[in-house]
Amino acid sequence: MKLETQTLTTGEVAKHCGVHFRTVIRWIEKGYLKAYQLPGRGDNRVQLTDFVEFLKKNSLPIPAAFQQLSKRVLIVDDEDAVAQSIQRTLHREGFETKIASDGFKAGIMMGLFSPTLITLDIQMPHVDGFEVIRFVRAQPQLKNTKILVVSGVAESELKRSIEIGADAYLAKPVQPEELVKKINELVVLAPQEEKVS
Amino acid sequence: MKLETQTLTTGEVAKHCGVHFRTVIRWIEKGYLKAYQLPGRGDNRVQLTDFVEFLKKNSLPIPAAFQQLSKRVLIVDDEDAVAQSIQRTLHREGFETKIASDGFKAGIMMGLFSPTLITLDIQMPHVDGFEVIRFVRAQPQLKNTKILVVSGVAESELKRSIEIGADAYLAKPVQPEELVKKINELVVLAPQEEKVS
């Protein structure tokens, strides 16, 4: 079973869910699980992202193999030293990372890198952090992207970022353990919190 | 494995559809998918337009990388009046458009909207237009995205933008006919050059 496949067959879905593939086909017919039909016999192909969404919605455990999807972090910070520091910390934890030092690069990487989470300094020159949060939240395709504000601004400002749409915040300077803990809460725990043993 | 190819091999089609290339060959034999045979061994080549049509007909997801076949233009300009004007002109020509008024929004829309072409004002506040061009050109996934610089800066600056990686430039104020002509040169010619009616 190739792991690099981006799509799954009904049989593969069946194995992951511990059911018969006949059942999986019925789930697809009833619209519980999104799938695409191939031209020939109408074989189903399920996209990995759709499958993970299905698992989440139904409180099913998510196989560890699929969690690697959720390990991309975009670091948005104009201070190179800070960004590098965060990157080193996250690399140790197995995250894939990219650094964006200005608004334009951040935007491009949001689209191309599709990070699960971004760390955002809302106090960057020429970039209105609050506006960034608002804009990201206005994009339906980015609704699952977590925003972790990492900044040196006043507590009141940090709290305001949450009201606008950020998922959490940390005040600079950030302790590596604290950062990892927070990110894991947002990224790793989120899909698993509904886990039923 | 070049991504800029206008035709696809059976192997490439197979990857995109999540099937074995043997299956793709059968689809071609059965006429589900249009393809051309090369003289030598009879290798199949599928034109991008035919593949996209095939995907549409079978309700299969269309990779973002292929969506650039359509006529989408991202207008990057902080002057709302100018942006609106360009948008009106392009709408009349059947282009789908989005406007980005700052660097971050431009970046996000680059990724999410996958425009075939962007019109870029390199004289925006807080945004270094040259840096934008360089950064876009550094992204392999955006290598086919055309950059049309539309700005009021000096001719020498406009020419410099070409050296850096822009595909063409127009000096403000821009005549609608001129804009349409230039965009059609950049957009239409590229993907259709091999098209035999």
Added chain:
DNA sequence: GACACCTTTGTCATAAATGTCATATTATGC
């Protein structure tokens, strides 16, 4: 608890599509 009723899931058989393998041929890149 017993029962009927309903829904979901599993099993089976069959036909069709898809995957796998081996091999020859030829693109392709250096």
Added chain:
DNA sequence: GCATAATATGACATTTATGACAAAGGTGTC
């Protein structure tokens, strides 16, 4: 030119879709 990788092809194995039917589980009533 040469070495490597990709493709076409046929034969064969495996998987899948489908319908029909059985089994398992849930819900309500008595």
